[in-house]
Each structure stands twice: as structure tokens, then as C-alpha cells.
Amino acid sequence: MNTNAALMNEDGVLPAEDLPGDFAIWIFILAEMLVFGVMFIVYAFARAHQLEVFNASQLTLNRGLGTLNTIILITSSYFVVRSVAAIKVNDARQSARWLLGAMALGAMFIVVKLWEFNEKFSAGITLETNDFYMYYLTLTSFHLMHVLMGMIILGCIVFKLRNGDYTAAEHFGVETGASFWHMVDLLWIILFPLVYIIH
Amino acid sequence: MDHTFPTGLYHPLIMNKPINHFSTRIWLVLIMLTMLTFAIGEEVAQGKAVMLSVLAIAFIKGQLIANYFMGLRYVSWLWRGIIMGYFVVVGGMVAIAYLL
Amino acid sequence: MQYQSQAVAKPYFIAAIALFLGQIIFGLIMGMQYVVGDFLFPAIPFNVARMVHTNLLIVWLLFGFMGATYYLIPEESETELFSPKLAIITFWVFLAAGAATVLGYLLVPYASLAKLTGNDLLATMGREFLEQPLPTKVGIVLVVLSFIFNVIMTMLKGRKTAISLVLVLGLVGLAVFFLFSFYNPHNLVKDKYYWWWVVHLWVEGVWELILGAILAFVLIKVTGVDREVVEKWLYVIITMTLITGIIGTGHHYYWIGAPAYWQVWGSVFSALEPIPFFMLTIFAFNMVNKRRREHPNQAAVLWALGTGVMSFLGAGVWGFMHTLAPVNYYTHGTQLTAAHGHMAFYGAYAMVVLTIISYAMPILRGRAANSNKAQVVEMWSFWLMTVAMVFITLFLTAAGVLQTWLQRISTTPMSFMATQDSVAIFYWMREVAGVVFLIGLITYITSFFIKGETKAS
Amino acid sequence: MATRFTKSMARNIFMGGSLFFFLLFLALTFDTNQKLPKRDNSQNLTASVIHGKKLWETNNCIGCHTLLGEGAYFAPELGNVYKRRGPDFIKAWIKGQPTGIPGRRQMPQFNFTDKELDDLVDFLKYTSEINTNNWPPNIEG
Numbered sequence: 019m020n021t022n023a024a025l026m027n028e029d030g031v032l033p034a035e036d037l038p039g040d041f042a043i044w045i046f047i048l049a050e051m052l053v054f055g056v057m058f059i060v061y062a063f064a065r066a067h068q069l070e071v072f073n074a075s076q077l078t079l080n081r082g083l084g085t086l087n088t089i090i091l092i093t094s095s096y097f098v099v100r101s102v103a104a105i106k107v108n109d110a111r112q113s114a115r116w117l118l119g120a121m122a123l124g125a126m127f128i129v130v131k132l133w134e135f136n137e138k139f140s141a142g143i144t145l146e147t148n149d150f151y152m153y154y155l156t157l158t159s160f161h162l163m164h165v166l167m168g169m170i171i172l173g174c175i176v177f178k179l180r181n182g183d184y185t186a187a188e189h190f191g192v193e194t195g196a197s198f199w200h201m202v203d204l205l206w207i208i209l210f211p212l213v214y215i216i217h
Numbered sequence: 218m219d220h221t222f223p224t225g226l227y228h229p230l231i232m233n234k235p236i237n238h239f240s241t242r243i244w245l246v247l248i249m250l251t252m253l254t255f256a257i258g259e260e261v262a263q264g265k266a267v268m269l270s271v272l273a274i275a276f277i278k279g280q281l282i283a284n285y286f287m288g289l290r291y292v293s294w295l296w297r298g299i300i301m302g303y304f305v306v307v308g309g310m311v312a313i314a315y316l317l
Numbered sequence: 318m319q320y321q322s323q324a325v326a327k328p329y330f331i332a333a334i335a336l337f338l339g340q341i342i343f344g345l346i347m348g349m350q351y352v353v354g355d356f357l358f359p360a361i362p363f364n365v366a367r368m369v370h371t372n373l374l375i376v377w378l379l380f381g382f383m384g385a386t387y388y389l390i391p392e393e394s395e396t397e398l399f400s401p402k403l404a405i406i407t408f409w410v411f412l413a414a415g416a417a418t419v420l421g422y423l424l425v426p427y428a429s430l431a432k433l434t435g436n437d438l439l440a441t442m443g444r445e446f447l448e449q450p451l452p453t454k455v456g457i458v459l460v461v462l463s464f465i466f467n468v469i470m471t472m473l474k475g476r477k478t479a480i481s482l483v484l485v486l487g488l489v490g491l492a493v494f495f496l497f498s499f500y501n502p503h504n505l506v507k508d509k510y511y512w513w514w515v516v517h518l519w520v521e522g523v524w525e526l527i528l529g530a531i532l533a534f535v536l537i538k539v540t541g542v543d544r545e546v547v548e549k550w551l552y553v554i555i556t557m558t559l560i561t562g563i564i565g566t567g568h569h570y571y572w573i574g575a576p577a578y579w580q581v582w583g584s585v586f587s588a589l590e591p592i593p594f595f596m597l598t599i600f601a602f603n604m605v606n607k608r609r610r611e612h613p614n615q616a617a618v619l620w621a622l623g624t625g626v627m628s629f630l631g632a633g634v635w636g637f638m639h640t641l642a643p644v645n646y647y648t649h650g651t652q653l654t655a656a657h658g659h660m661a662f663y664g665a666y667a668m669v670v671l672t673i674i675s676y677a678m679p680i681l682r683g684r685a686a687n688s689n690k691a692q693v694v695e696m697w698s699f700w701l702m703t704v705a706m707v708f709i710t711l712f713l714t715a716a717g718v719l720q721t722w723l724q725r726i727s728t729t730p731m732s733f734m735a736t737q738d739s740v741a742i743f744y745w746m747r748e749v750a751g752v753v754f755l756i757g758l759i760t761y762i763t764s765f766f767i768k769g770e771t772k773a774s
Numbered sequence: 775m776a777t778r779f780t781k782s783m784a785r786n787i788f789m790g791g792s793l794f795f796f797l798l799f800l801a802l803t804f805d806t807n808q809k810l811p812k813r814d815n816s817q818n819l820t821a822s823v824i825h826g827k828k829l830w831e832t833n834n835c836i837g838c839h840t841l842l843g844e845g846a847y848f849a850p851e852l853g854n855v856y857k858r859r860g861p862d863f864i865k866a867w868i869k870g871q872p873t874g875i876p877g878r879r880q881m882p883q884f885n886f887t888d889k890e891l892d893d894l895v896d897f898l899k900y901t902s903e904i905n906t907n908n909w910p911p912n913i914e915g
Contacts, residue, residue, distance in 0.1 A: 037296060038288045041779035042787050045553050048299070049560060049592070055307045056585045062314035085255040089248055095286050096244040102288075103240070145578050146809065152578050160798075167794050193288075194783060200287045207278045208304075211271045212311060215258040351848065354879030358872070362882050363848050364837025428884070431832040443831025445845050479781060501831075503824045505901055506814035509844065510806070545781060552784035559792040563799045572909035573842045576809045580907070582802065647911060650843030650851065730914045733850035734879075 038102075039194035047201045050164070054205045057160075058212055061153045068149055073217045075150035078141075083134045084214040087127050088206060091165075094123035095203040098172075098196045105179070108186035114179040117172050120199065124169040131162050154213055161202070161209055168202045171195045243285045250274050268315050272308045279304045318680050320391035322398035327681045328408050329384030330674045334762060336377035336415070337667070341755050343370040348748040352741055361423070368422050368448045374662065375446065376415045379457075381670030382491075382527050383411075383464055386484060388677045389534045390468050394475030403467050407460050414456040418449055440501055444512055447498045454498060461492045479548035480537075483555060484530035490523030506574035513569045520666075521562040521590065521632075528669045529555050529597070532624060535676045536601060539618050541609035550600050557593035565590050568640045572649055580642035587640040591633030594665075598625035613772060614679060614686035616695040620672035623703060627664025635660055635710065647725045652740070653717030660710040663702075671761075678765070688769025695764040701757025708750035716743035813905040825890075826897025833884050840915075842906060849879065851915030856902040858913050861895045868894070 037044055065072040101116035135158075138151070145152050175195045178184060184192055254274050257267060283300040284290040290297075318324065347366045349356045357366075391398050398404060421430050427443070434450035436442045441451055449457070465488055472481055497514040533551045537544055567583025601622055612618065635657040639648040648654070675695065679687045686692065724736040731739070810816070830836075835852070836845040842853040855864060868891060872880040886894065 035291045036777040037292055040783035041777050042553055042784040046556065046787050046791060049557060051303055052589060053585060055303060056588060058307050059310040060581060060585060062311040066314045066317055081255060081258045085251060088251045092244065092247045092251065095282065096240060099240045099286050156578060156581060163798060190778060197287055200282055204279055204282050207282065208275055208307065211254055211275050215254055216268050216271050217263060353877055355877060358880040359882060364834045367837050367846050427834040428832045436832060440828055440831065443834050443836065445836045448834060503819055503827060504814055504816050506810060506904060549779060549781040549784040552788045556788040556791050560795045563795045572906045574814045574904040574906055575806050577907050646909060649909065650840045650847060652847055655847055724914050725911045730912045732914050
């Protein structure tokens with residue numbers, strides 16, 4: 019119930035709110051962030067050991083597709099924000115539409131990513147090629163699976179929205195799923211510059 | 218668990234368009250920051266300043282998403298602190314690895 | 318005891334403790350052989366003592382898990398057991414199979430045992446911890462299946478709680494992953510790869526569900542804390558267990574021929590494996606602090622808290638110590654592994670079984686808790702065994718660190734046997750700590766025979 | 775007001791999260807199986823290596839030794855013993871057991887035929903040629 023409250027509020031009148039979504043999803047989110055965080059750090063230190071290999075291989079990545087995917091994911095996150103806003107005014111139909119939009123963007127993300135992978139695979143690049151590609155493929159495909167999981171979660175919520183299970187007064191599940199989706203976005207925000215840009 | 222809903226939920230402001238415009242503005246800022254990162258990448262610029270500025274952009278984007286998309290802005294400071302701390306620690310470690 | 322059929326747990330618990338005693342005796346024999354190489358040779362060669370030691374451990378823990386399940390499922394489901402008779406039959410079958418297997422190890426040369434028991438039909442023997450002859454393996458499957466059938470039938474006719482759901486998931490996982498013990502490809506790398514599906518996915522996966530469920534049950538009983546609170550934390554903790562533990566299997570795939578990327582996956586995920594154990598400890602202490610009643614059985618409370626702390630130390634801290642690939646490169650297969658194995662198995666699984674025994678046994682014997690005198694002795698045994706195990710672990714760690722240095726890191730590496738001679742002092746000290754552990758165990762068993770004033774349950 | 779924390783959500787996350795990571799594990803396993811032929815030396819799995827592995831198992835060698843670091847830690851690592859000692863030493867050593875030296879660790883006498891000894895050595899040679907990412911750190915194992 020706070021996403022919107024947070025958005026509307028520029029004068030800070032509202033009292034502190036509780037977490038959007040279930041406490042349990044936040045534990046899960048923290049765990050996931052921890053896993054990714056450790057992987058990011060491991061990547062950075064592994065790179066320090068093989069600077070030339072990492073720098074050279076990194077330049078072969080398709081930064082345009084990476085940027086496109088960043089935009090897609092940020093936009094999908096925005097759609098999810100709108101979906102939560104919609105259910106808060108009891109507009110389940112609109113809420114479901116926004117979520118379907120977010121899922122469509124998620125699917126686009128996956129298509130773009132697979133296209134990118136295909137580019138690399140047809141260039142004969144695999145996990146074994148060198149350490150950079152190993153990290154690149156590992157991190158991005160691990161993240162990709164989270165996008166997929168997020169889409170499944172959003173799908174369940176759409177199903178329940180259509181079923182009339184959520185209302186302005188009871189839309190706890192929507193926020194829970196939304197929080198997870200934002201996390202997937204949040205992690206990409208670090209992953210993208212780290213693997214594609216910084217050298 | 219007993220649970221009450223804040224009256225703020227039905228606050229008339231929520232019904233107003235400007236709210237959504239606010240999240241739209243955040244979205245626009247995020248897109249612009251993304252383009253900026255892309256531009257830096259295309260310059261193929263190297264160096265510490267570039268690395269640090271890209272990390273700084275990521276930090277800002279992360280804060281925007283956490284505070285305004287995830288809605289942590291008005292949640293207990295602890296949670297915002299955790300997310301911010303996460304970005305500081307991960308970003309900091311990455312920076313250290315690059316500077317070493 | 319609330320339900321008559323809970324009584325079937327009693328023989329399971331007694332068998333568990335008896336086999337535990339056997340395990341420790343063989344442990345002491347092995348400890349001796351570490352320093353006096355020809356001790357009891359050729360009557361009991363080291364490999365035989367080790368098989369008995371590790372197999373007894375597995376079997377007594379299984380007895381403990383089954384006993385725990387038979388005790389808590391009727392109470393959770395609020396109904397009598399589906400078939401107490403089946404539970405008793407499987408008890409005797411399992412005990413007979415276990416005893417026959419151990420006698421087979423001790424009396425028949427292993428190669429002859431393999432020939433006698435049809436290892437030529439399907440070669441499954443001779444792999445660490447899975448040394449059991451084919452008939453025993455099949456027997457284990459049948460026993461576990463009948464056991465799970467009995468439990469699920471009981472659950473179906475009664476209340477379904479989170480605790481019993483998690484417990485049954487753990488037991489089903491135990492059965493499913495045991496099936497990989499029948500898969501023994503000629504390709505050594507694949508053999509090892511899937512061997513870990515039994516070993517790792519048991520002890521760092523589904524067994525932790527069983528552990529969590531048993532501990533949650535006991536905590537609800539002894540603290541009176543709201544079930545709702547305990548159960549949702551149980552879910553959170555086992556979620557953490559599985560998301561770190563499943564991919565954490567990768568920390569066994571660094572050096573056995575699997576692709577190098579396992580070093581990243583394994584390191585990252587297994588480095589987080591201490592978290593669920595840490596949460597478990599915090600959780601246990603929190604529940605006890607927030608208790609709504611003073612349960613007369615303080616020994617059980619002590620065991621429950623001990624499980625949290627020791628599993629965190631043994632599985633969490635000692636596991637973390639050598640789980641990162643760059644560290645493990647040097648420590649893989651040294652006494653450090655043994656140190657971790659000892660404290661983790663004791664702290665997590667031995668102690669959780671002792672916890673439920675401590676809680677349930679007095680009730681099965683018709684009283685809420687043992688007499689004060691008996692509890693004092695039991696608490697003494699807790700400290701004796703636990704402190705002894707801490708020292709066993711410390712001495713093995715010292716041996717392992719020195720071994721790693723002399724044999725692996727040093728620029729002039731020493732041979733394995735020369736290294737063993739150099740660390741012998743620590744093996745002697747470990748053996749002494751082992752004797753203290755045995756004294757603790759005997760004290761524990763004695764506590765069952767101490768009378769005194771008790772309250773009816 | 776308190777943050778909500780419900781059992782049903784905790785359960786859903788447990789189920790979903792565990793399933794997710796298990797599927798990921800299966801995917802990695804699938805990939806590993808694709809990659810193994812390049813690493814596991816399986817092209818050298820001859821009949822004699824296979825028989826050697828069976829002898830290794832039915833005599834419970836793992837009860838004292840380690841193989842690629844796994845097993846008991848009572849006796850030397852044998853994953854690289856072929857490279858450390860060579861075939862002739864290995865055979866002579868097995869034949870000469872037990873040493874009977876008082877106080878020393880003893881290895882039983884297994885009464886292998888010459889063919890069996892050859893098979894065991896072939897198995898150890900095959901094992902020593904598995905790509906173990908350069909483990910052990912040195913020849914002492």
C-alpha cells in the first residue's frame with residue numbers, strides 16, 4: 019500500500035509504512051541480492067587477475083542490446099508500479115493489464131537476451147572459452163532465470179486479479195510479487211554496467 | 218496476523234493523475250541515466266573516473282528504484298539502509314577490485 | 318503421551334542410542350589406528366572399522382528420524398498412527414538388516430561379501446558411505462517406503478501442519494535421493510557427480526528439512542510459543558537452506574573432473590550455507606526467550622539450543638572455512654574435512670535426534686519430564702559430549718592445517734605418510750577427547766536409569 | 775502497524791524458491807554432462823579400466839585411501855599415484871602388503887592375480903588423466 023503513497027508524497031505527511039509485500043519475500047529478496055552481490059564481487063576480483071582477457075572479451079559484447087534490455091526492464095518495473103497503483107484504486111482490470119504489459123516486456127527481455135546469446139554461441143563462445151565469458155554467461159543466464167521466475171509470479175498474480183482475488187483493501191499478493199520483480203530490475207542495474215560497460 | 222489498512226490508501230490524491238506522473242518522471246530519469254551509461258560505454262573510455270561515475274550512476278538508479286518503485290521511501294529507515302548499504306558495499310568492493 | 322500409537326517411537330529411540338554407542342566404540346578403534354597403525358590388524362582393518370563407524374551413524378540417525386516422526390506425526394495430525402503394527406514390523410526388519418550388514422562387514426572379507434550379496438548383478442558397493450550390500454540397499458528402500466506410506470496415510474486422515482508437511486517433504490527427499498545410490502556408472506567422474514546427490518543432497522539438503530521440523534516441534538512444545546510464529550520461521554529457514562544448499566553441491570565438484578565453472582557456483586552458494594544455520598540458532602534462542610511456559614524438561618531445552626549452536630559452528634563455520642575454491646584447492650581431502658564432518662554431524666543430526674529423544678522419551682515412559690537428578694546427569698552428558706566434540710574438532714583442525722601446510726603448500730612438500738607422522742600428536746589428543754566423548758555417552762545412557770521424583774505427564 | 779508476515783506466503787516462497795534452484799541445478803547438471811566428454815577421459819574407459827574400477831570398489835579401497843580427494847584420509851591419495859609412483863611400483867607395493875612393521879598402518883593382502891593388478895593399474899592410470907583443474911597442488915597428493 020505504500021508504493022503509491024510513496025509516489026504521491028512529496029510533502030512527507032504520511033507516517034512510516036510497512037514493507038510492500040510479505041516479510042518472507044523480503045528475506046528471499048535479501049538472500050537473492052546476497053547471492054548476486056557475492057557473484058558481482060567475485061567477478062570484479064577475478065577480472066583484476068586477468069585484465070587483458072576481460073577487457074578484450076568485454077569489448078565483444080553487444081552494448082546496444084544490453085542497453086535495450088536495461089530500458090525494457092526499467093519500463094517493465096514502471097508498469098508494475100502502475101499495476102500496484104491501479105489495484106489500490108480497486109481497478110483490477112487495469113492492474114492486470116499493466117502486469118501483462120510488464121510480462122510482455124519480460125518476454126522481450128528474454129528474446130533480446132537469447133538473440134545476444136545466439137550471437138555469442140554462433141561465434142563459438144561457450145562457458146569454457148575464457149573466464150570472462152564464463153562469468154558473463156553465468157551471471158546473465160542466472161539473472162535471465164530470475165526474469166523467467168518473475169514472469170511466472172506475475173502470471174500467477176494476473177490470474178488471481180482476473181479471478182477477483184485482489185481489491186483495494188486486500189492486494190497484499192500484488193505487492194509481494196511486485197517487490198520481487200523490482201529486485202530483478204535492481205540487480206540488472208548493477209549487472210549491466212559491471213559486465214558490459216566498466217573496464 | 219491482525220492488519221489494518223491505512224486511511225491514506227483512499228487518500229484523494231491517489232485518485233489524481235499527478236501521482237502517476239511522478240512515477241513516470243522517475244522512469245524518465247532512469248531511462249536517461251541508462252542512456253548516459255550507454256554513451257559512456259560507447260566512448261570506450263577507460264580510467265578510474267569513468268569507472269567511478271558509471272558506478273555512481275548505478276547507485277543513483279538503484280536508489281530511485283528502491284525508494285520509488287519498490288516503495289521503500291516511507292518504510293522504516295532500516296530497509297532503505299539495507300539496500301543503500303548493499304549498493305555501497307557491492308559497489309565499493311567492485312571499485313576496490315578495479316582500483317587495486 | 319496423547320496418542321497410544323506414539324509408543325512405537327520408543328524401540329526406535331532405544332535402537333538409535335544402542336547403535337550410537339557402537340558407532341563411538343568403532344570411532345575410538347579408528348582413532349587408535351591413526352596413531353598405532355597395526356592396532357587390531359588384521360582382525361579389524363581400518364576400512365572395516367570406518368565402514369562400521371559411518372554406517373552405524375547413518376543407521377542410528379535414520380532410526381532417530383523415524384522414531385521422531387512416529388512420535389510427532391500422530392500429535393501433529395491429531396490422530397492415531399495409520400498402522401502401528403507396520404511401524405513395529407519395519408523396525409525389526411530395519412534392525413535385522415542393519416545388524417546383519419554390520420556383522421557382514423566384520424566377519425566376511427568385503428570382496429567376498431560383495432560376491433555373496435549379488436554385487437555382480439548390480440555393482441553399487443565400495444563407494445564411501447554407500448558400502449551396503451545390494452540387499453541392504455533394497456531393504457532400506459523398502460523400509461523407508463513403508464515408513465513414508467504409514468506417515469502419509471496418518472497425515473491424510475488428520476490435521477496437516479507445516480511441521481508435518483516439511484518433515485514428510487524431507488523424508489520423501491531422503492528416499493528419492495537415496496535412489497542415486499543404485500547408479501554407479503563406469504565413468505568415475507559421473508559416479509562421483511551423482512554420488513553427491515545422495516550424500517550432499519541428504520546432509521545439506523533434505524535432512525535439514527527433517528532437522529528443522531523436529532526442532533520446530535520440540536520448540537513449540539517446550540516454549541509454548543505460538544505455532545503460527547514457529548512455522549513461518551521454519552519455512553523461511555528451510556527456504557534459505559535449500560536455495561543455498563542445492564547449488565552449494567557445487568563445492569564438491571571443484572576437483573573431480575566437472576567443469577571449472579562449478580568453482581564459482583559452488584563457492585558463492587556454499588559460502589551462504591551458514592546463513593540458515595545462523596538463523597536457526599537465533600530462532601531457537603528467540604523462541605526460548607519468548608517462552609510462555611516453564612517446561613519441566615530443561616534437558617530437552619538445552620539439547621534444542623545446543624543443536625542450533627553446534628550445527629552453526631560445525632556445519633556453518635567449519636564448512637565455510639574450506640568451502641571457497643581457492644582455499645579448498647589446498648585443503649580438499651585433508652583432516653580439515655574430517656574435522657568439519659565430525660562437528661557438523663554431531664551438531665546438526667546427532668544432537669537433533671538426542672533433542673527429540675530427550676523430550677519424548679520421558680513422556681513415552683509416562684512422565685512429563687525426568688526427575689531433577691536424572692536431568693542433571695543428562696545435562697552433564699550434554700556438556701561432556703559437546704565439549705569433547707569441540708576438542709575433537711579443534712585437534713583435527715590443527716592436524717588438517719598442519720597437514721595442508723606440510724603436504725600441499727610447502728615448496729618442499731612432504732609425502733602423505735611423513736606428514737601423518739608429523740601431526741601424530743594431534744591424533745593422540747583427538748583420541749583422548751574421543752574417550753571423554755565415550756564417557757559422556759555412557760553418562761547419557763546412565764541418565765535413563767536414574768530414578769527420582771517425577772510428575773505424571 | 776506491523777509488517778505482514780504470513781505462513782502461506784512463506785510456504786509459497788519455500789516451494790517456489792526450492793523448485794527454482796533445483797531446476798537451476800538440473801540445468802547446470804545438464805550442461806556439465808554435455809561438457810564432461812572433454813574432461814573425464816572417458817575415451818579411455820577400456821574393459822580393463824572398468825574391471826579395475828570394480829576391483830577398487832569390491833575391495834573397499836576408499837575405506838582408507840582418497841581418490842581425487844574423496845574417501846578416507848587414512849592412507850595416501852591415489853588419484854595421481856600412477857604419476858607419482860608408476861605402474862611397477864604400484865603392483866609391487868600391493869603384492870608386498872601387509873608390511874608387518876610394528877606400529878605402522880597396515881594394508882591388507884588382497885591376493886590379486888597379475889591380470890587383476892594390471893586392471894587396477896589401468897584404472898589408476900585412467901583416473902590420473904581426468905582433468906581435475908590441476909588438483910592436487912603437487913605430486914604428493
